Structure formats: C-alpha cells, structure tokens
Amino acid sequence: MLKPNEMAARIGVTVKTLQKWDKDGTLPAFRNPKNRRYYTEEQYRTYIGETTKNGHKVVAYARVSNAGQKDDLKNQVDFLRQYANGKGVILDDVITDVGSGLNYKRKHWNELLDQIMANNVDTVYITYKDRFVRFGYDWFEQLANKFNTRIVVLNNPDLSPQEEMTQDLISIIHDFSCRIRGLRKYESKIENDKELK
Numbered sequence: 001m002l003k004p005n006e007m008a009a010r011i012g013v014t015v016k017t018l019q020k021w022d023k024d025g026t027l028p029a030f031r032n033p034k035n036r037r038y039y040t041e042e043q044y045r046t047y048i049g050e051t052t053k054n055g056h057k058v059v060a061y062a063r064v065s066n067a068g069q070k071d072d073l074k075n076q077v078d079f080l081r082q083y084a085n086g087k088g089v090i091l092d093d094v095i096t097d098v099g100s101g102l103n104y105k106r107k108h109w110n111e112l113l114d115q116i117m118a119n120n121v122d123t124v125y126i127t128y129k130d131r132f133v134r135f136g137y138d139w140f141e142q143l144a145n146k147f148n149t150r151i152v153v154l155n156n157p158d159l160s161p162q163e164e165m166t167q168d169l170i171s172i173i174h175d176f177s178c179r180i181r182g183l184r185k186y187e188s189k190i191e192n193d194k195e196l197k
Contacts, residue, residue, distance in 0.1 A: 026087055027043070060125040062126070080127060101133055109133075116143070126153055
C-alpha cells in the first residue's frame with residue numbers, strides 16, 4: 001500500500017495532481033474504511049510501464065492512404081504518443097500502415113489483428129475510427145472485445161483528411177464500375193452462345 005505522498009514522490013508529480021487524476025479517472029485511488037486514498041504497488045508498476053494488464057501490450061495504430069501523406073502519418077503518431085504520455089500510458093509499440101482503409105490486406109494491420117486474436121494486446125489507441133478501417137469498424141471492435149482488447153478512439157478529426165475519404169469513395173466507384181464492365185463481357189458471351197438459345 002502506498003500513501004498519496006509516497007505515490008506522488010515515486011512518479012514525480014504532486015499530491016494535488018494525484019487528486020485531480022483520481023477525480024477524472026486517469027489514475028483512480030483506492031479508499032480505506034476511513035475514506036483515505038491509497039495506491040498499490042501494481043498501480044505504480046503499471047504507471048511506469050513495467051507491466052501492463054496480464055502482461056499484454058499497449059499499442060498505437062496510425063494509417064494514411066498513400067506515401068504522399070507521410071507528414072500526416074507522423075502527426076498521427078506524435079498525437080498518439082502525446083496523448084499516451086499525458087495519460088501516463090507507456091506504449092509498447094507504434095504500428096503504422098500506408099494503404100487505403102478499404103484494403104483489408106494491409107500488412108501491419110493484419111499483424112495487429114493476429115496479435116489481438118492471439119490475446120497479446122490489451123489496448124489499441126487510434127486517432128479516428130477510419131484510421132483503423134474505413135467501413136465495418138464496429139465489427140472489428142467487437143472482434144477485439146472478444147479477445148479482451150480495448151480500442152480507444154481519440155476522435156481527432158484534424159488527423160482524418162477529407163481528401164482521403166474522397167479517394168476511398170473514388171476507389172469504391174472504380175471497383176464497382178470494373179465489375180459492371182466484367183458482367184457486360186459475360187452478357188455478350190451468353191447472347192452469342194448457341195447452346196443457350
């Protein structure tokens with residue numbers, strides 16, 4: 001058991017900061033029967049990043065659609081790191097991808113999903129839902145929950161460019177127009193097939 005002044009000294013903050021963190025849920029304190037705050041050794045070790053829940057990793061994931069957006073990717077990573085540091089969270093890994101949010105074959109994203117399904121990931125931080133996947137985010141979040149992984153969406157719309165959404169919509173239209181062209185090819189083959197007449 002650690003008294004608030006002991007915990008504050010160990011992690012290098014003031015007791016007032018600990019009180020604030022207790023109120024806003026950043027680092028909740030336990031209470032003894034006399035309603036006095038205290039902390040545990042486990043809370044301290046988790047705070048300094050020595051352990052994470054069940055030894056599982058805490059990761060950040062960032063993505064952009066193309067190589068021309070490397071600055072946006074760097075901004076996402078910086079934002080995720082700043083957020084984690086502000087919350088006293090130590091990131092075990094920062095995973096990045098360059099590829100469309102519609103592409104389910106992104107290498108690092110699939111590696112992250114494999115880690116989640118191997119029950120190795122406690123928390124994934126992302127700036128916006130579409131950074132993880134453009135469509136079907138709720139399904140993937142439910143999958144992560146089944147493997148005890150929490151996805152924390154920071155909702156920073158400044159890091160989700162509208163141009164990228166436009167590119168993804170154009171990709172969808174292009175994909176479907178190619179399929180329609182392909183169907184027309186079969187239509188003409190059917191019309192010319194004497195056995196079907």
